[in-house]
Amino acid sequence: MKQVAIVAGGEAKAGRRAASWRDLVQEAGKALFEDVDNLSPKDVDSIFVGAAQPERFAFLSYVAPLVAEYIGVTPRKVIARTELACVSGQAAIRYAWNCVATGMSDIAVAIGVEKMYQPDMAEAQTTMTCVLDREWDGINCFSAPPIFAVTAQRHMYEFGTTEEQMALVSVKNHHYSSLNPIAHLRKEVTVEAVLKSPVVAPPLKLFDCCPMTDGSAGVILVRAEDAKKYTDTPMYLIGSGQYAIGNVINNLASLAEWVPLKLAAKEAWRTAKITKDDVDIAEVHDCFTISEIMEYEGLGFCETGKGGQFIEDGEPYIGGKVAVNPSGGIMGCGHPLGATSIYHTFEILKQFRGDVDKGRYVEGAEIGIQHSLSGAANLHSILVCSRELR
Amino acid sequence: MSMVKFEKIKRPEKIGLPFMLDFYPLQDEKNTRISQFFKSLKEGHLTTTKCKECGKVLWPPRIMCPECLSESLEWVDLGVEGELYAFTEIRLGAPLGFVEDVPFCVGIVKIGSLLISARIDDAKYEDLKIGDKVNLKIVELPDSRVFYRFSKDKEQ
Ligand SMILES: [Zn+2]
Numbered sequence: 001m002k003q004v005a006i007v008a009g010g011e012a013k014a015g016r017r018a019a020s021w022r023d024l025v026q027e028a029g030k031a032l033f034e035d036v037d038n039l040s041p042k043d044v045d046s047i048f049v050g051a052a053q054p055e056r057f058a059f060l061s062y063v064a065p066l067v068a069e070y071i072g073v074t075p076r077k078v079i080a081r082t083e084l085a086c087v088s089g090q091a092a093i094r095y096a097w098n099c100v101a102t103g104m105s106d107i108a109v110a111i112g113v114e115k116m117y118q119p120d121m122a123e124a125q126t127t128m129t130c131v132l133d134r135e136w137d138g139i140n141c142f143s144a145p146p147i148f149a150v151t152a153q154r155h156m157y158e159f160g161t162t163e164e165q166m167a168l169v170s171v172k173n174h175h176y177s178s179l180n181p182i183a184h185l186r187k188e189v190t191v192e193a194v195l196k197s198p199v200v201a202p203p204l205k206l207f208d209c210c211p212m213t214d215g216s217a218g219v220i221l222v223r224a225e226d227a228k229k230y231t232d233t234p235m236y237l238i239g240s241g242q243y244a245i246g247n248v249i250n251n252l253a254s255l256a257e258w259v260p261l262k263l264a265a266k267e268a269w270r271t272a273k274i275t276k277d278d279v280d281i282a283e284v285h286d287c288f289t290i291s292e293i294m295e296y297e298g299l300g301f302c303e304t305g306k307g308g309q310f311i312e313d314g315e316p317y318i319g320g321k322v323a324v325n326p327s328g329g330i331m332g333c334g335h336p337l338g339a340t341s342i343y344h345t346f347e348i349l350k351q352f353r354g355d356v357d358k359g360r361y362v363e364g365a366e367i368g369i370q371h372s373l374s375g376a377a378n379l380h381s382i383l384v385c386s387r388e389l390r
Numbered sequence: 391m392s393m394v395k396f397e398k399i400k401r402p403e404k405i406g407l408p409f410m411l412d413f414y415p416l417q418d419e420k421n422t423r424i425s426q427f428f429k430s431l432k433e434g435h436l437t438t439t440k441c442k443e444c445g446k447v448l449w450p451p452r453i454m455c456p457e458c459l460s461e462s463l464e465w466v467d468l469g470v471e472g473e474l475y476a477f478t479e480i481r482l483g484a485p486l487g488f489v490e491d492v493p494f495c496v497g498i499v500k501i502g503s504l505l506i507s508a509r510i511d512d513a514k515y516e517d518l519k520i521g522d523k524v525n526l527k528i529v530e531l532p533d534s535r536v537f538y539r540f541s542k543d544k545e546q
Contacts, residue, residue, distance in 0.1 A: 120486075122486045126485035126486045128485075134413060135450070136450045138413060145482075149478035150497070150498060153520075157520055199481050201479060201482075204478075248449070249506075249507045250450075250504055250505045250507075251449075
């Protein structure tokens with residue numbers, strides 16, 4: 001197996017965009033190829049398109065050839081759409097990585113896209129609700145906010161986590177997204193504003209939830225030995241972990257403790273030959289404030305049940321124990337499902353390059369992880385990225 | 391002068407809830423091999439399948455045990471009472487067909503070893519707490535399909 005590097009990234013501005021699904025992917029594709037020397041779309045032999053629900057959000061299936069056509073790629077090795085709900089983008093990167101590592105592909109693109117805004121909010125919610133088992137959980141209206149609301153309720157009940165502690169996550173991530181030009185939400189919020197924002201599904205308020213966001217982002221993967229042909233600052237993929245337990249709510253390992261995250265993290269650290277203490281940047285899946293708190297715990301940055309205390313102590317800020325979501329996370333940047341993981345992977349590359357606002361720059365970072373989860377948090381997926389080849 | 395012809399065309403003003411966007415599943419024996427579940431529900435019984443080989447109680451009901459691959463399953467009655475394990479209230483963002491019901495409570499009900507998600511009727515969020523006893527309730531759809539919900543026991 002060959003080692004693999006990411007040599008370029010490109011992204012569309014995230015937000016409530018006056019742009020269609022295919023406009024977004026063209027913006028990201030153009031930015032992607034303008035980010036790299038000596039490489040044009042025609043050199044790419046494989047493409048993976050992360051798209052969670054184009055059937056419903058854009059009324060399109062069979063989207064991989066469409067995207068390839070629009071961004072000028074002529075796939076001749078492997079082409080596929082990857083769908084894994086909110087992990088669809090990371091799935092695209094993982095497949096591209098595998099293809100390059102095995103030698104099946106020389107140059108592969110992973111690009112994600114989602115158009116979340118549509119005229120009818122209820123229709124958008126209908127679309128989201130079929131991610132959970134539609135006939136047994138979705139039917140009871142367990143879409144994203146309710147499932148994370150009951151998760152938060154159990155975490156509060158079992159560990160004493162407070163709504164104020166959850167609000168602190170929103171404050172931190174909106175602070176960083178205010179410094180990120182591609183972010184959807186660029187305004188700071190206060191704890192008071194989070195607590196007073198409209199209740200979506202108690203205990204979750206509007207500012208505990210990520211926004212509905214349109215976006216697209218891509219990365220290019222090549223063999224590590226070839227990376228310097230294309231850039232002076234490649235980023236190396238050195239490990240990964242992915243774990244799923246159950247699907248319907250009844251068959252989750254636990255609501256208040258994310259067991260599959262702990263198992264995915266263990267595997268990520270093992271394959272990358274690092275420990276959690278080596279992680280400088282963690283771009284994690286803060287779809288709701290409770291998610292990030294449970295990710296501090298699941299990734300081992302603090303003990304189970306102590307995630308609220310961890311943010312109260314300022315540990316996930318730059319300069320704390322580990323910089324968590326210096327991009328502004330999903331909370332601030334937005335969550336265009338199929339593109340989210342790719343935005344966050346590109347963020348780590350930009351951090352390594354020093355290509356971010358100094359207010360959110362993690363100086364000297366060597367290791368960054370990108371974590372995504374999907375469904376009722378029954379599936380967790382982690383990529384370990386390194387500035388140096390290890 | 392332009393020779394291009396313009397013509398107004400007709401489209402349906404409104405399209406009803408498309409069949410596959412209705413959240414309630416097709417329940418009769420022509421459409422599912424677990425139609426017995428819905429038959430029992432019509433008679434007031436919440437049931438599920440239990441594997442006769444390995445003894446595992448499976449939720450939701452199956453035609454095959456994922457633990458041991460056995461197709462030898464039996465229907466077991468889950469009774470009419472459960473305990474509220476977690477709950478919330480949907481105030482914003484309900485899907486099509488449910489918008490008219492907002493606000494409404496949903497929860498996870500503990501019945502024996504199972505954690506079953508359901509609508510929690512006849513209660514506001516403020517009326518509920520973890521551990522509350524809730525009772526089985528059956529709702530009947532206009533087309534004779536049925537589904538289960540739970541209701542807060544007013545006696546408490
Ligand atoms: Zn069995």
